[in-house]
Amino acid sequence: DTGVSQDPRHKITKRGQNVTFRCDPISEHNRLYWYRQTLGQGPEFLTYFQNEAQLEKSRLLSDRFSAERPKGSFSTLEIQRTEQGDSAMYLCASSLDAGGLGYGYTFGSGTRLTVV
Amino acid sequence: AQKVTQAQTEISVVEKEDVTLDCVYETRDTTYYLFWYKQPPSGELVFLIRRNSFDEQNEISGRYSWNFQKSTSSFNFTITASQVVDSAVYFCALSGGGGANSKLTFGKGITLSVRP
Numbered sequence: 130d131t132g133v134s135q136d137p138r139h140k141i142t143k144r145g146q147n148v149t150f151r152c153d154p155i156s157e158h159n160r161l162y163w164y165r166q167t168l169g170q171g172p173e174f175l176t177y178f179q180n181e182a183q184l185e186k187s188r189l190l191s192d193r194f195s196a197e198r199p200k201g202s203f204s205t206l207e208i209q210r211t212e213q214g215d216s217a218m219y220l221c222a223s224s225l226d227a228g229g230l231g232y233g234y235t236f237g238s239g240t241r242l243t244v245v
Numbered sequence: 246a247q248k249v250t251q252a253q254t255e256i257s258v259v260e261k262e263d264v265t266l267d268c269v270y271e272t273r274d275t276t277y278y279l280f281w282y283k284q285p286p287s288g289e290l291v292f293l294i295r296r297n298s299f300d301e302q303n304e305i306s307g308r309y310s311w312n313f314q315k316s317t318s319s320f321n322f323t324i325t326a327s328q329v330v331d332s333a334v335y336f337c338a339l340s341g342g343g344g345a346n347s348k349l350t351f352g353k354g355i356t357l358s359v360r361p
Contacts, residue, residue: 162348171249171336171351172290185348218288234280234349236290 133237135221141243142211149207150240154223158235161204163196165189166218166239178204179226211244218242247272249339251352258327259360266322266355268337274298277341279313279320280349284334296320327359 134153142148154161159180164172175194176186180201190196193211198204208215218241224234248271258264270279281293294304296313304311308325324331334356338349 164349169353171338171353172349173351174348177348187348220290222290234292234295236282236292238287238289241288 133221133223133235135219135237135240137240138238139241139243141245144213144244145210147207147209148211148242149205150219150221150242152204152206152221152223152237154203154221155225155235158223158225159201160224160226161198162222162224163204163206164220164222164236166220167216172220175206208242211242213244216242216244247274247277247339247341247350249337249350249352251337251355253355254353255356255358257358257360260329261326262359263323263325264327264357264359266324266335266337266357268320268322268352270318270320270337270339272339272341274341277339280338280340281311281320281322282336282338282351284336284354286333290336293322324357327357329359329361332357332359 136151140148162177163175165175166172174187175190176196178198181198193209196206218239220236220239222236250269253267256264277298279296283291283293294311301313301315310323312321334354336351336354338351340347340349
């Protein structure tokens with residue numbers, strides 16, 4: 130297992146365009162999380178999935194953002210009509226929920242989005 | 246609401262010096278988990294330690310040690326005999342309620358520079 134993979138590593142887009150990021154979690158992990166990290170700040174929680182069910186969404190996740198995890202495997206995060214304020218590192222993490230004991234909360238390398 | 250405060254923003258030391266990174270947290274949960282992550286320039290968050298609220302024993306792992314004190318709501322991290330490879334941003338994080346697999350609340354991070 131090579132850990133949590135995110136694609137692409139970098140994305141530059143023009144304001145108003147739509148972008149989609151992909152996250153492939155560690156294969157046996159049933160939970161998948163998205164975070165956003167802006168320059169000089171710690172990561173902020175956006176949303177998470179337990180298998181294919183999206184169980185929680187942050188207020189940071191405006192209606193321009195949508196996340197999916199079809200079949201409980203990989204996940205996609207789409208941002209529609211991007212704005213310059215969306216420029217950030219988008220981090221994905223996965224873990225194995227086994228009675229709340231919290232195994233292996235692992236982060237990917239992130240996708241750095243720049244909106245010009 | 247949960248909150249993590251890392252009052253130090255930047256620390257610079259000379260190689261072989263000891264350095265302590267401070268973390269203060271706020272939570273109303275009786276069961277919670279504390280984490281430290283390292284973020285090197287490559288951007289990936291590297292897991293260092295997880296500690297649950299019922300275990301106040303200090304932990305040592307090689308040159309790293311952690312001091313958890315519930316009485317002061319602190320979870321400090323000490324690097325002994327620092328090395329240049331320790332240069333990175335270090336984040337303290339907190340999860341609660343849903344267990345160690347719930348969303349993490351991060352501090353703003355401490356940038357550690359170790360000079361040769």
